[in-house]
Amino acid sequence: MKEWIELYDTQNINDLVFGHKCKDELVETLSPLVDLGQDYYNKAEELFSLDKAKAFEYYKLAYKNNFWLAPYMLGIYFEYGVGEYVQSSFIAFDFYKEAINRDDARGYTQLAEIIVQTDKKLLLWNKFFQSDFLKEVDLSLGDFANYNIDYRAVFLYKFRNEISYENEIREIISIIKPSLIKDYDNIIFTLNNLLEGEISDVEEEVFNDIIYVVNLVKNSNEEELFISGEDMGIKLEKLLKKDKKWD
DSSP states (O other), X not given: OHHHHHHHHHTTOXXXXXXXXXXXXXXXXXXXXXXXXXXXXXXXXXXXXXXXXXXXXXXXXXXXXXXXXXXXXXXXHHHHTOTTSOOOHHHHHHHHHHHHHTTOTHHHHHHHHXXXXXXXXXXXXXXXXXXXXXXXXXXTTEEGGGTTEXXXXXXXXXXXXXXXXHHHHHHHXXXXXXXXXXXXXXXXXXXXXXXXXXXXXXXHHHHHHHHHHXXXXXXXXXXXXXXXXXXXXXXXXXXXXXXXXXX
């Protein structure tokens, strides 16, 4: 009942009478198949591109109503300082832990962004790719924090040239390669759409580099990933901080 009262309050209809009984006895025995948390989350998603502050309030309501995808989005707000919210890895870290507690394995990938140790980053990505989350939820593997590019492509780009961890990276590649080949057309389609938009020279370079590393794995040329050079993960991270979608 507390949740229903809160719903009426947020919709400014708390002055109306509710809790009606139906004269039809059959109807009175029924209950609506609803999840208030998901309703709030859906509203937040609808508002995110229009009013990030208002969307945040609905993400909070979804979180309070235990909707499992809400902690991740609250973490995004604080990791990147979305809108006028403070940028705090400390707060984001806690929300991502709760995302994992609620079986949203995306928390693993975002925790990997916050920590420093490369070996621990790879352990977290490994947990993500082996999670039941990817087997049960069809999110097209789109990484919200990275232009909605496929997680498998983002991983390959971030960890190319990490020669010291070649064995660990090859282990993860063996996990993702079969599905990457199966979904190759969709992965490249998303990247090509990004390239066709109004983008900077740096963005164009990054997106083309991601296509390049995806093709390396698809064509079984993984050894070319382990050539010493610039840390591409850092380059992508710097680009994200300038991305206008967080304004």
